[in-house]
Amino acid sequence: MGAETTEAWSLLRGPAGTLQSTRHLDCQACLPSGCGNPEARVRAPREGAASGEGSPSLGPEPTSYFTTRLGRWPGGLSLSEHSPLRPSAQKGQSNLAWVPPAGRMDEEGLECGKPDFVLLDQVTMEDFMENLKLRFEKGLIYTYIGEVLVSVNPYQELPLYGPEAIAKYQGRELYERPPHLYAVANAAYRAMKRRSRDTCIVISGESGAGKTEASKHIMQYIAAVTNPSQRAEVDRVKDVLLKSTCVLEAFGNARTNRNHNSSRFGKYMDINFDFKGDPVGGHIHSYLLEKSRVLKQHVGERNFHAFYQVLRGCEDAELQKLHLQRNPALYNFTRQGAGLSALESDEKSHYLAVMEAMRVIGFSAEEVGSVHRILAAILHLGNIEFLETEEAGLEQGHVAVAEELLVDHVAQLTATPRELVLRCLLSRTVASGGRELIEKGHTAAEASYARDACAKAVYQRLFEWVVNRINGVMEPRGRDPRRDGKDTVIGVLDIYGFEVFPVNSFEQFCINYCNEKLQQLFIQLILKQEQEEYEREGIAWQSVDYFNNATIVELVERPHRGVLAVLDEACSAAGTITDRIFLQSLDTHHRHHPHYTSRQLCPTDKTMEFGRDFRIKHYAGDVTYSVEGFIDKNRDHLFQDFKRLMYNSSDPTLRAMWPDGQQDITEVTKRPLTAGTLFKNSMVALVENLACKEPFYVRCIKPNEDKVAARLDEDHCRHQVAYLGLLENVRVRRAGFASRQPYPRFLLRYKMTCEYTWPNHLLGSDRAAVSALLEQHGLQGDVAFGHTKLFIRSPQTLVTLEQSRARLIPIIVLLLQKAWRGTLARRHCRQLRAVYTIMRWFRRHKVRAHLAELQRRFQAARQPPLYGRDLVWPPPPAVLQPFQDTCQALFCRWRARQLVKNIPPSDMAQIKAKVAAMGVLQELRQDWGCRRAWVRDYLSSATDNPTASGLFAERLKALRDKDNFGAVLFSSHVRKVNRFSKSRDRALLLTDRHLYKLDPGRQYRVMRAVPLEAVTGLSVTSGRDQLVVLHARGQDDLVVCLHRSRPPLDNRVGELVGVLAAYCQGKGRALEVRVSDCIPLSQRGARRLVSVEPKPEQPEPDFRCSRGAFTLLWPSR
Ligand SMILES: Nc1ncnc2c1ncn2[C@@H]1O[C@H](COP(=O)(O)OP(=O)(O)O)[C@@H](O)[C@H]1O
């Protein structure tokens, strides 16, 4: 065993204290046992008290299946807390008073008896009955025998069903929760889903034992747990499945003395599932409808519900159309049960429910109308009486219908010609050789017989049509086995239970034969298989005797000699064979059969009548059958005339029910199979179908004959327990071993209780591991090892194992939680790390890609003369934005350097001046003459100043000598205006020392010299004019307009500003340059404004003064 295993094991063991403190009250993980209240658990009654078992050191009681089975339940419910069934007000079976049990449904205490009969201390009828009764009194109507569910009809609504209960059983194993129908349904569903096995649930029991109710609960469960993906098709199928029950019950159920809603037909329903376990379709097989009920019912019984529902439920107008009146007592067929009708309102609500169900299933309004008309026609048919008339001949009477209006009604409702209806009622057509047809009149008795046969047949065809119609809707649609895989199937069999009436006829015979067949199947599958399993597993054990009813089945169905064969023979014999002759024939054939007797064979038995009764000792009890009507019912004859009549109806629904009416009367057909043979064949097919499926059994028990709640008649139940073979079932199940489990499953459940098997064993086989586990517990003496399964003899062994397991479960839960939380955290951490790595690499990739792109684009940046001027910078990733900003600045400087490098030194001064001008004027002034060569000293230029450049040169020389300046920064003719508003022509000279105002008229004599340091700023306008205002410290502002340039009006203001600004920059001085279209002036303290007025007709620029403001008249062109 690895170190890890040892560590886990020691952790698992833990201190005893941990065990108790870590139990979770409602922890799912502590399931399957489910945690209860630990305190209550301590108080819970212990079985140990009875068996002298159980030590206080065991800690909290385990709450497992097996302890549950032994009656230890931790809920701590005292007897008084449980609410026993209370007898209801005896107002019929639906009026039920139930006080819900105080505990949860999975809380069963010792006082509730054993949930599995296998756990009985002794398997005797007394113990069995005691347990059954005890549980029944506590409202626990379900008990297991292994995997067989025994259910007792409570005859009252119990709070055991519904979504909450369904959720409790969903996905659970059979043994994890207290016995319930849902558990069986779930087991069948899981077996089907897990192993793709077809399964079936066989529900048996006598009439009124609760079979149909059980089948409904099973369907509800299946509907509730399927279709998690909410597919519309699945929902549709489920709807039809659920609603079909309601419709079938209306047409196939009736009130009998044993059950107010007794199924008068057998029903086997297949539900098809796709590979995901969702229902995709279904099919209903119906068996032997008791159609004689249409004509006649026993005292205290009723006809099929459908008749009463139509009479009570239809609207007045519709009833009128059907020529019916509400009172069922007015019709022969419903008169018997008229007084037994349910409340009229109930009948009406049932009627509405059936109508709704038919609508949901997909019956059209026309079809429903046809159904009503057919039911009405049957009722009218039943009221038709025949009279022998006077003119009757001697041999053959002439017969007439007593009330011809009824014939009209029947004809109208069946949409057939009236004359034909009348003819069919009063006579029959006989083919007498060849194509010759003879019409043969009925006697009154024959006519009544024909009428009854017709009524029965019409009802039966109606019922079959309803079933087929439902099947048509439920047929799995668009399924392709190659694409969707094979459908799996769950079959639910709800078939009539064993019946014994005061007078038993052919129907009871068939029903009881059916029950014999099913009992046979049960024996085959459960009892025989169980014994065979021991043999197969190589376990030595003693056989248990059980009553095998094969011999009774044989008595009924054996070819040539069986009761059905003898009956068929009697039916087919020529001449008039009476029921009595049939009975004699039976007597001869079965004279020595141990299960057959009759008055003839046992003359002393006065309970049978001579020539009428025979008795079969069924597995469920003796039943005396009256042979009266056997031959007739078996032959099930209906004159062809009726079939043709119906086939020729103009109602398409009715016509569709009678396809065989098409046959020509003269056609000689093979004798049709008898009702008995048909039934036998369908039974054989049914049993074959069930035998190839994995069976689950529900055995229903009827607690009393009076349909009252909370009363269990022991004798009555004992009889059922006996004939259902339940005791044998328990014995076989228990004889050797209370439980068996495949080795892997056993290990899965108990491996944590042994250090060699936890968490996984390293032994040679599962069997060896199981052996080691049992040895550690000292339990090896109480088990037997089969080839694949472990067989455990006493329940106590299981209890011990369960207790150990329950102690360890909380720690395992913690261990798993710890590991799982760690796993989750690590997974999260890994995910985060991965995210960051991805982010890092992504960024890296983006940066690389960006740099590569930069490199590619700027490869040509060194090419003169543009030096990459037009290159576009690609948008950088966010992280590179500052980097790119720096690069761009660097690039600009580098480019500037490249450009500047190529400028000749002689141009440098001009470039500097232009740069300085740009710095102050760019975007503020329209044009500042940057594209011109800046000459600066325009007055010395012969081109610009042709007449006086020599004079100016002389003046310049004199000034240079006097003021010792270095260079001329700027010179130009100007027009100036003074503070007296006088404008004159002057010249402006700017050297690196002074600003001179010269008079050009007088050899450029200096009129004013201002040291350059005193010049503080310049003002110019934003237009193209040449107005300049020079501001100097301690001086009046000098207002001039540069003029007389060549070419005229040349733009030189920018040059003046640039030269001065560059000079000041060089000296590190500030120069204020203002750009404004309305320049303020200061002259001797006076404030004035100067602005520019464009004037096209003005020859030369000049100033005008008005109201203390100067205006430069600028000759704009
Ligand atoms: N589980 C149940 N809970 C409440 N009432 C039930 C239950 N099972 C049967 N019954 C009652 O017993 C009556 C007969 O049951 P039903 O299933 O029709 O019998 P069966 O089909 O065996 O003849 C039902 O109408 C219903 O009143």
Ligand SMILES: [Mg+2]
């Ligand atoms: Mg039923």
